[in-house]
Amino acid sequence: MNVEVAYARPDRQLIISLQVLGACTVEQAIELSGINVQFPEIDLSKNKVGIFSQTCLLSTQLQEHDRVEIYRNLTIDPMEARRQRAVRQGR
Numbered sequence: 001m002n003v004e005v006a007y008a009r010p011d012r013q014l015i016i017s018l019q020v021l022g023a024c025t026v027e028q029a030i031e032l033s034g035i036n037v038q039f040p041e042i043d044l045s046k047n048k049v050g051i052f053s054q055t056c057l058l059s060t061q062l063q064e065h066d067r068v069e070i071y072r073n074l075t076i077d078p079m080e081a082r083r084q085r086a087v088r089q090g091r
Contacts, residue, residue, distance in 0.1 A: 004067040005033035007042065014038055020062065026051070027058035029068050042070055 001022055006015040016033040024032075026049055036042045048055055048071045051062070055071075062068070076084075 001062065001064050003029055003062050003065065005029055005035050005070070006067055007035055007039050007070040007072075009039070009072065015067075024062050025058065026056060026060045026062065026068050029062055030058075030070065035070070044070075046073070047071060 001020055001024065002017065003020055003024070004015050004017050007013070014035060016035055018029070018033055020029055020032060027044065030036065030042075030044065030049070036044075044058060049058060050056055050069045050071065051060065051066050053069065
């Protein structure tokens with residue numbers, strides 16, 4: 001079964017394509033991809049994961065052509081970021 005594992009930072013993103021066994025979980029695909037070697041800040045006990053922008057559990061079974069996404073923690077609240085932009089723009 002073909003799947004992808006994706007992770008992105010502001011400065012770099014990586015999508016790894018791999019073939020896995022039919023009964024593969026999100027966690028297994030992440031481990032098999034080796035993406036955590038490229039991005040050592042990934043901590044599956046803290047980072048949320050999802051499939052095509054829908055959060056899921058690490059134990060979720062994958063289907064053909066799924067894209068597993070590892071999400072970073074927000075560095076700033078989106079509402080606060082909007083407020084800061086408005087202040088900079090003189091609103």
